[in-house]
Amino acid sequence: MTRIQHDTPKKNRLVGVIQARKTIAQAAELIDMPLGTAKGVWARFRKTGSTKNRPRSGRPSKVSDSLRRQVVRLARKDRKMPFREIGNLVEPQLSATTVGDHLAQENYHRRVARKVVLLKKTQKVKRLAWARTHRGQDWEKVIWSDESYVYIGDPKGRVWVTHRPEEEWEEDCLIPTFKQSSIRVMVWARSGGA
Template identity: 40%
Template sequence: MVTVRSDDIEYKQRCYVQALRFSAGWTYDRISKDQNLPLSTVAKICNTPATPKRKNRCGRKIKIDTPTHRRLVYVATLNAENRRKPYADIAQLVGVEADSKTLQEAFAKEGYHRCSARKKPSLDDIKRAKRLTFALAHRHWTVQDWRRVIWTDESYIWLGGKRGRVYVTRAVEEVWLEDCLAPKFSKQDSVMI
């Protein structure tokens, strides 16, 4: 008889041997004769799982663990200045060495992404108070009341300073946090048309 190692037997046959033993209740001897396998091989198949377990962990090692994810997010959301820094700068502050894709995945696992900052008008405390007073005074107006108001439109031409899209690190629910907003340019840098 040819020697057959249990490791060399196909997965389907291993499952079939185990089914004959545990579901049908066949003896090792009967299975051995039916499948043309040595008795020791049948015994070994029946005493090991159908799907062998890996001895070592498979896959890539985790580069950044969960506490490090949270530390990265904490530093990135500490203030408005840090929210505007790219992932690589935040990693450097924390002392983590990783490529941009790994950092992006680390922030994503914690629910944070790089997003365009929402624009908001540049308002001081006096303007905010006036807007709140107006909103509270007119909160009960109907659609018919608002139709009697004439709205005018104006446009500004921006003259200078740093221009471009501002990106911030934020979670979905932090859209309107003060640190996550990019103020619109003030009227000193523009001309109204």
């Protein structure tokens, strides 16, 4: 026979029927609850004054606070490291699922890395300086045009990284792209404001 857990409203109805001067057997039949269960619910209600289930201890967590911090440190140190490897590096060893669950509790998730064009430090500095210089410009009156080769055929598949939502554009969560392919197409385009 399978064991089922009755919800609190159903147990409360049973108690209400019994308090309305019905017998436990009559109340159990009316509520559609086994007689033995009804007797147990009534006895617990008389003893504790409540029909709520007591909290269960459950299995103690295998992951302590210090182990959880270690898992987070490893995930932040190498964003591309698979959960299975992280689990193998800690003691006691953890499954990939356990690592993922505990990282999710800290708001770290596996996501496909954003692809960005590889820029040198000097290029980044120059672009930032240009953007700051032209911050007040009315860009609605500017038409942008450019031509470039589009290289077809990405040699890599998806690269997964572990990060929090606000860390999506951090340097170690990005994948630089390079122009390298035997197939290329010249594209020219322009865009502008309204």
